[in-house]
Amino acid sequence: MGNPGHTPLSLYIRRAFLKVVLCCCVVLCVVKSVWAIEDPGAMAAQDVGIFTQLGTQVDFNRQFTDVHGVTKPLKNFALPDKPILIAPVYYKCPRLCGLLLNGVYDLLNELPLKLGHDYSVLVVGFDPTETPADARAVMDKFNARLEGDARAGSAAIHYVVGTPENVSALMSELGFKFVKDGVDFAHSAAVMILTSGGLISQYFTGIMFPAWDVRLSLVEASKGGIGTAIDHFLLYCFRFDAVKGRYTWAVRGLLRIGGALTLIGLGLVYYFFVRNRRGSAAS
Numbered sequence: 001m002g003n004p005g006h007t008p009l010s011l012y013i014r015r016a017f018l019k020v021v022l023c024c025c026v027v028l029c030v031v032k033s034v035w036a037i038e039d040p041g042a043m044a045a046q047d048v049g050i051f052t053q054l055g056t057q058v059d060f061n062r063q064f065t066d067v068h069g070v071t072k073p074l075k076n077f078a079l080p081d082k083p084i085l086i087a088p089v090y091y092k093c094p095r096l097c098g099l100l101l102n103g104v105y106d107l108l109n110e111l112p113l114k115l116g117h118d119y120s121v122l123v124v125g126f127d128p129t130e131t132p133a134d135a136r137a138v139m140d141k142f143n144a145r146l147e148g149d150a151r152a153g154s155a156a157i158h159y160v161v162g163t164p165e166n167v168s169a170l171m172s173e174l175g176f177k178f179v180k181d182g183v184d185f186a187h188s189a190a191v192m193i194l195t196s197g198g199l200i201s202q203y204f205t206g207i208m209f210p211a212w213d214v215r216l217s218l219v220e221a222s223k224g225g226i227g228t229a230i231d232h233f234l235l236y237c238f239r240f241d242a243v244k245g246r247y248t249w250a251v252r253g254l255l256r257i258g259g260a261l262t263l264i265g266l267g268l269v270y271y272f273f274v275r276n277r278r279g280s281a282a283s
Contacts, residue, residue, distance in 0.1 A: 050190045050205055051175035058173045058198040064124070064160040067136035074170075077158045078196055079120045083221035085214075086192045088176045090127035090185055091134040091159075099207040100189040101142050108150040108157075110211040111218075116153030119218050123157070126171050126178060127185065128164040135159035174200065193217045 060075035078084045087104050089097035101123070108115055115121070125135055139159040146154050162170070171178070178187035191209065193202040201221035204214060 053175040060198040064162040103207040107209045116156035120156040125161045
């Protein structure tokens with residue numbers, strides 16, 4: 001028999017086992033809740049994410065209100081015949097929207113195209129309860145980060161808010177799906193490139209945007225309105241890979257260029273051959 005003044009060893013083992021089981025249950029509950037947020041399948045089930053709709057016509061006649069309280073159609077925020085970059089955010093977002101705007105402003109400082117001359121930027125609040133003052137506070141914070149030519153073109157960056165009907169319709173056309181999550185929103189991060197007429201030309205998802213690829217997408221969306229001859233030549237050689245999110249070599253374009261160079265080379269060979277023959281005959 002054991003000593004009555006001491007707890008049996010088996011009781012210690014049972015208590016330790018129960019503690020381990022309890023800890024495992026707590027960890028599983030936490031992991032399950034985190035997975036429900038991070039799992040793409042769970043996000044899709046909630047109808048949250050970026051659903052690309054290239055070529056969709058966005059209604060630029062919808063009215064939105066800028067930071068000065070002026071309400072006007074979306075088309076009035078775009079430069080004539082120039083593409084526009086749209087970034088959906090909500091201005092009181094505690095996390096992701098700030099990271100998105102960090103990436104956008106890094107991009108604006110790096111792009112060789114001129115903001116306000118070659119393209120414009122529209123930051124759209126998708127929370128219809130927010131006000132022009134909310135938009136103004138965020139705009140002032142981030143515009144202070146602009147440098148050089150981007151700072152000079154800051155007037156082409158527009159922060160807007162809208163009515164529930166107009167916000168919902170615009171986000172639906174952009175393929176930007178979000179849901180209310182307590183006082184916040186569950187949503188993804190992306191920017192869209194639109195033509196001056198409101199057609200969705202390209203998507204860039206995430207919070208970091210490669211300046212080279214965005215430059216080509218803006219040139220492509222301009223339909224010849226901006227960019228150098230080299231830019232347009234590059235578009236002949238490259239095509240946007242939606243899986244990689246970058247422009248990659250276009251095999252068809254390379255074959256055409258290779259074929260053209262081959263014909264030019266053969267033509268030069270024939271030219272010099274005939275000229276040499278004529279020179280030999282004359283001598």
